[in-house]
Amino acid sequence: MAVITLSGLTKVYPGGVRALDALDLEIADGEFFALLGPSGCGKTTLLRTVAGLETATAGSVRIGETDVTRLPPGRRDVGMVFQDYALFPHMSVTDNIAYPLRIKKAAKNERHAAAADVAAELGLDGLLARRPSELSGGQQQRVALARAMVARPQVFLLDEPLSNLDARLRLEARTFLKKLQRELGVTTVFVTHDQAEALAMADRIAVMEAGRIRQIGTPAEVFRRPANLFVAAFIGSTPMNLVDARVRGEQVEAAGVLLPLPEEARGLVTDGQAVVYGVRPDYLDYSPSPVDGSFSGRVAVVENLGSSSLVTLDVEGVLIHALVGEGSEPEPDEHGWAVPRAGRALLYSDG
Ligand code: ADP
Numbered sequence: 001m002a003v004i005t006l007s008g009l010t011k012v013y014p015g016g017v018r019a020l021d022a023l024d025l026e027i028a029d030g031e032f033f034a035l036l037g038p039s040g041c042g043k044t045t046l047l048r049t050v051a052g053l054e055t056a057t058a059g060s061v062r063i064g065e066t067d068v069t070r071l072p073p074g075r076r077d078v079g080m081v082f083q084d085y086a087l088f089p090h091m092s093v094t095d096n097i098a099y100p101l102r103i104k105k106a107a108k109n110e111r112h113a114a115a116a117d118v119a120a121e122l123g124l125d126g127l128l129a130r131r132p133s134e135l136s137g138g139q140q141q142r143v144a145l146a147r148a149m150v151a152r153p154q155v156f157l158l159d160e161p162l163s164n165l166d167a168r169l170r171l172e173a174r175t176f177l178k179k180l181q182r183e184l185g186v187t188t189v190f191v192t193h194d195q196a197e198a199l200a201m202a203d204r205i206a207v208m209e210a211g212r213i214r215q216i217g218t219p220a221e222v223f224r225r226p227a228n229l230f231v232a233a234f235i236g237s238t239p240m241n242l243v244d245a246r247v248r249g250e251q252v253e254a255a256g257v258l259l260p261l262p263e264e265a266r267g268l269v270t271d272g273q274a275v276v277y278g279v280r281p282d283y284l285d286y287s288p289s290p291v292d293g294s295f296s297g298r299v300a301v302v303e304n305l306g307s308s309s310l311v312t313l314d315v316e317g318v319l320i321h322a323l324v325g326e327g328s329e330p331e332p333d334e335h336g337w338a339v340p341r342a343g344r345a346l347l348y349s350d351g
Pocket residue numbers: 013014015017018019037038039040041042043044045046
């Protein structure tokens with residue numbers, strides 16, 4: 001398949017919006033790569049610029065050995081799924097799927113045979129004669145995927161392909177898509193604003209903010225070691241505790257509590273320095289009795305999350321969240337202690 005290499009990629013729209021800002025990125029051959037970031041950060045622009053639907057203002061796009069920066073979309077060997085699917089309403093499922101081959105001027109019988117093959121792979125066999133309006137959302141999504149696959153491209157570009165599905169279908173489609181990508185081994189760039197989706201599906205994730213990449217890493221890396229406050233706040237189903245703090249020698253003072261200085265911060269911070277102490281609710285162990293080096297306060301809220309509860313402690317006016325396992329939940333207004341697990345707290349000084 002193919003490596004994708006973006007070098008200094010910049011896109012400034014007419015009117016002056018800098019949607020991509022000198023972005024460098026290398027996506028490995030066969031990788032399932034997620035582009036994650038809030039609305040408006042430039043994800044769609046990046047995908048469209050790789051596809052050739054937008055022209056780069058500066059920088060280059062390489063797919064495999066080929067510099068495709070100035071090539072039209074049809075000559076880039078990519079298949080794209082658009083967020084709203086962009087199916088042709090007046091065409092049958094077969095003609096929708098076969099469309100990329102029509103652009104390539106393939107013969108009709110060849111187009112129909114290829115469309116039927118892909119339709120069978122995606123479980124769309126019985127639906128070939130229908131129009132898109134006669135399909136469910138999940139089926140439309142598969143037709144869009146089939147159209148992206150039909151020409152057997154080297155690269156898949158998927159723009160929030162699951163965001164129009166309801167929650168249950170979305171989970172099914174996640175598994176389906178991941179399995180399909182594994183089997184086909186096609187280099188895939190998957191755009192999402194949903195951090196849980198990126199963590200669940202991707203081999204690696206790039207977290208974007210305002211046309212730039214703030215961190216690249218495996219799901220485990222961006223979850224456990226967010227490189228900056230932006231990523232720390234963006235990743236995680238329950239928000240990370242980020243507490244204004246100050247270095248006190250070998251310790252750090254946060255919410256009035258002295259805690260051990262995180263290992264990685266040693267030598268990088270100075271005594272008295274203002275920092276932010278970060279620890280995920282997942283990595284705070286709750287205790288109903290006193291523990292040294294812990295956040296201690298009144299239980300303000302207990303939220304049931306199913307197999308765990310999110311407990312909010314009021315620690316001298318600072319709210320600290322801890323995940324507590326089934327059966328160990330405290331009652332509101334109890335006094336509780338939340339102990340940061342060794343090696344799981346982080347310090348930020350990037351403001
Ligand atoms: P995302 O997909 O992450 O939500 P987009 O790539 O769609 O972000 O947009 C990035 C920025 O570029 C936004 O500020 C958006 O308003 C702007 N933008 C997107 N498309 C256009 C366009 N065709 N013309 C002008 N500005 C645009």
